[in-house]
Amino acid sequence: MIELNLLPPQEKELLNLEQIRRWELLYVGNILLIVIGFTIVLSLIWFSILIQLKSYSQSLQDIAISFQGQNVDRQKQLSSDLNQYLAKLNNIQKDHKYYSAAIIELVNAVPPGVRIESLLIDEKNQVGISGFAPQRTLVLMLQDALTKSQFFTKIENPMANLTKPIDINFKFKFNIKPEKLIK
Numbered sequence: 001m002i003e004l005n006l007l008p009p010q011e012k013e014l015l016n017l018e019q020i021r022r023w024e025l026l027y028v029g030n031i032l033l034i035v036i037g038f039t040i041v042l043s044l045i046w047f048s049i050l051i052q053l054k055s056y057s058q059s060l061q062d063i064a065i066s067f068q069g070q071n072v073d074r075q076k077q078l079s080s081d082l083n084q085y086l087a088k089l090n091n092i093q094k095d096h097k098y099y100s101a102a103i104i105e106l107v108n109a110v111p112p113g114v115r116i117e118s119l120l121i122d123e124k125n126q127v128g129i130s131g132f133a134p135q136r137t138l139v140l141m142l143q144d145a146l147t148k149s150q151f152f153t154k155i156e157n158p159m160a161n162l163t164k165p166i167d168i169n170f171k172f173k174f175n176i177k178p179e180k181l182i183k
Contacts, residue, residue: 097125102151102176109145114138125176127152133168146174153177 007015099121106129110116116131133139143157152174161170 099176102127105149105151106146109142109149111138111141111145114142121176125178126173127176128171128173130169130171133170134166136162136165136168139168139170142170143172146172151176 005012103119106116106119106127113135114131114133116129118128118130120128133142139157139161143155143161146152146155154173154175156173158171161168161172
């Protein structure tokens with residue numbers, strides 16, 4: 001196929017200039033659209049920030065007005081309530097009991113081979129333990145150790161603990177001496 005270009009050189013030059021002008025218009029138009037788009041987006045962001053700023057400033061004014069409206073009697077009542085609460089906490093701290101020494105004594109009283117499965121201590125210093133011992137002699141050794149301990153009183157050993165010679169699920173109830181719980 002043969003290509004013939006019958007345009008004179010001046011027309012070719014004008015055609016090239018026209019093509020360059022169209023490309024320039026296209027690029028300048030696209031850049032202008034991008035700039036306009038960014039301007040619109042920034043305007044929307046600025047507008048939303050302005051609205052939020054007005055909302056926050058109104059909220060701050062409302063809070064400031066509410067604090068100004070509180071009277072001295074309300075502040076006195078709050079102070080009194082806080083003082084009562086702190087007094088209750090102080091009483092709780094004074095009446096705190098230290099059970100760690102009693103628990104260590106109980107652990108030392110348990111002979112080897114005996115397993116303690118539950119330990120319950122109530123606010124009246126009454127203790128309930130239950131566990132498993134493979135032999136009756138171990139249950140008797142535990143009872144003897146609890147009886148000889150300086151920490152425990154009123155040891156209750158139910159007869160059910162001694163009815164079987166082996167594989168015994170035992171239960172004991174006793175009290176912890178209150179003077180042993182004070183540090």
